[in-house]
Amino acid sequence: MKRLSAILALALTVMSVTARPSTLSFGAPVSWDRHSLIVGGHRVCPVMGEIHYSRVPADEWPAAVRKMREGGVTIIATYVFWNHIEELENQFDWSGQRHLRRFLEVCKAEGMPVVLRMGPWCHGEVRNGGLPEWLFAFSPAIKVRSEDPRFLHLVERLYRQIFTQVQGLQWKDGGPVIAAQFDNEYRGPASYLLALKRIALGIGFDLPFYTRTGWPELSTPMPFGEMMPLYGDYADGFWDKSVGEGVGSYYKAFQFKEQPMPASNMGAPADPSPTPPVREGRAGALPYHKPEGSPPSREGSGVGLYPYFTCELGGGMATAYHRRPYLYPQDAYAMALVKLGSGSNLLGYYMYHGGTNPQGRCHTLNECQTSPFTANNDLPVCTYDFQAPLGEFGQTYPHYYRLRPLHLFMHDFGEMLAPMLPHFPTPQDLRRADDTHLRWAVRTDGHAAFIFINNYERFADLSPKTVTDLAACGVRLPKVKIPAGTAAIFPVNVEGIRYATAQLVARRDGRLYLMQIPGIPATIALQDGKTLKNVKPRGPHRPVYGNICLLTADEAEHLFLTEKTEPQKTEKPQASVGQAVVTKIQEAGKPRPIDKGRAKVASAPTEEDWLHAAVYKIKTDGDIPVRTDYDCGLQPAQALLAITYRGDCARLYADGRLLADNFYYGRPFLCALWRLPKGTTELELRILPLQPDAPIYLPREADRTPGEAVVKVEIIQGE
Secondary structure, eight states: OOOHHHHHHOOOSOOBBOOOOOOOTTTTEEEOOOOOOEETTEEOOOOEEEEOGGGSSSSHHHHHEEEEHHHHHHHHHHHHOOHHHHTTTTBOOOGGGGHHHHHHHHHHHHTTOOEEEOOOOOOOGGGGGOOGGGGGOOOSOOOOSOOHHHHHHHHHHHHHHHHHTTTBBBGGGSEEEEEEOOOSSSOOOOHHHHHHHHHHHHHHHOEEEEEOOOOSSSSSOOOSSSSSEEEEEEEEOOOOOSSSTOOOTGGGGGOOOOOOOHHHHHHHOOOOOOOOOOOOSSOOOOOHHHHHHHTOOOSOOOSTTTTOOOEEOOOOOOOSSSOOOOOOOOHHHHHHHHHHHHHBBBBBEEEOOEEEEEOOSSSSOOOOOTSSOOOSSOOOEEEEEEOSSTTTSSSSSSHHHHHHHHHHHHHHHHHHHHEEEEEOOOOOSTTOOOOOOOEEEEEEEEESSEEEOOOOTTTTTOEEEEEEEEETTTOOOOOOOEOOOOOOEEEEEETTTEEEEEEEEEEEEEEEEEEEOTTEEEEEEEESSOOOEEEOOOOOOSOOOEEEEEEOOOHTTTTTGGGSSSOOSSOOOOTTTTOOOOOEOOOOOOOOOOOOOOTSBOEEEEOHTTTTTTEEEEEEEESSSEEEEOOOOOTOOOOOOOOOOSSEEEEEETTTEEEEEOSSSSOOEEEGGGGGGGGOOOEEEEOOOOTTTTTSBTTSSSSOOOOOEEEEEEEEEEE
């Protein structure tokens, strides 16, 4: 088939957006208080999306960043993996897709601020959590992630290298780098993180604010104001040792609740008197909310001394060999809406854009149980798709669109929402699948309000609920039936609307855009006394009354995206769609013994095991029919090979080189054809059979039939 990579550079724009410029103008003054970020004198509620630049080919960065912006992301977060840039000691590699400065320049061109997660330890499902292998060869051994002077010396060298990429691109220079995170998920003394910050400041990092992950709890207090703690939540986790469905406490992510912030994690201000928000570069005082150690209040700010921000709200989930969750679009949406309703004023998704591990010089760069450090799971060698809104190759998954109305709302109404305090009329800390009442919360400033509703929990069969007690600011909504699976936001006393049983989405060019919630009749009661009942959507160009437009969910999800550049969608496959003929050339050998590794979970196949896999040949010289009805968010010049199969796991090779891999979990195995080596005309597919009673978790969507088989192979692409 025609090689596509040469055309890729011409196909950078997937969608165009008609929207206001970002409120996060580079170089604008930045401060924060217990509510939110304040940029250029305005409160903002950013959407932060994680992408790992070194997991995406450099020529795809402009398209990736643009798609993130068009999805509603207003800040990018990215790890700088140490072993990606210094795999060999003293040999730093900033070339190709490791070229951090070039990535930052792309972000600057696209108007996207960046939070650098600088390590030295990152995790990110990278070998050794990003620590280079040579660190573990010193004698006597270096104590990593500690104040061991030898380790800090090496960290200083790393940070100096990172600074060469950042210099001139910091926020104060009019560049995109707005903040930095030190280490990740650290549980030791605060002095280690402070040592990292001192190193960074001494080198020349001078940023509006600095962050750390707020979990796990530190063993000693962090002095107040030094680093903003950011939190997270996930709908499921590949890292669980159990191979059962719905394990752990992930169900709590779908409950409105005040965000707990342990006092020992926060420190306390030296002077408890209220002070103006100050946060430019170095540590500064913030408004004091309540004494250290005070229990969280049932009603109140919900955020305590710091603003409630997230940096790892699950935009999807990776698949480990022993545990392979299948995430649904509503998982990400309901969880994000619940966090917003619980008081969060920055939604940070991990991941928002998936990626592919770069090739290592000494070993593969995936997390695995055989590595010397952080050996808790076996991850695929190549893929880090993460089922994110934008997948490994930039393809759009349904929740990319599902989340857009929420992001538009945060952008357009963030200044109003940010100081609104959360209140929780219904019980918190519910049991799993508790179906006794509707889950809802209110954010209000006493005059206006937003009512947040969630009737969804992953794997729970919550029932429809008729409620009569939804109220805020003295306004009681009429009786309304909330369908099962619904998550929504209703406005009260906002923009001339007394209340509405439709969701406010955007405010642009003098018009208000609301979204009808599927299954809920739209009532819009105006403050002038007029009430519109059972209003029908008319689209974005025909107001239903005055300046108010009511949209369907699909219209809201695609609002402000130009029609001509939208991915083509049809209700039925086109007649020309067919299946490729693949040739099986080797039967699978004897099933391998599935042992458990150091982490006491099933070990992924070894290279030796792959020699005994079933082998198929796939031609790529034009005889595979192209499918164009698949909404994958790609340009015509971009095409994915989609392999529907069943088995344990699969790999794709070209001329003996591993291109892509997949742990089977019920979705097609994808590979970007434009990334194939030049001149490729034939691919080799290897599949290891699924074994009965294998100690792995497969989701209900997966075919559990033992053995292996290729169902079909096709090409999917944009219009």
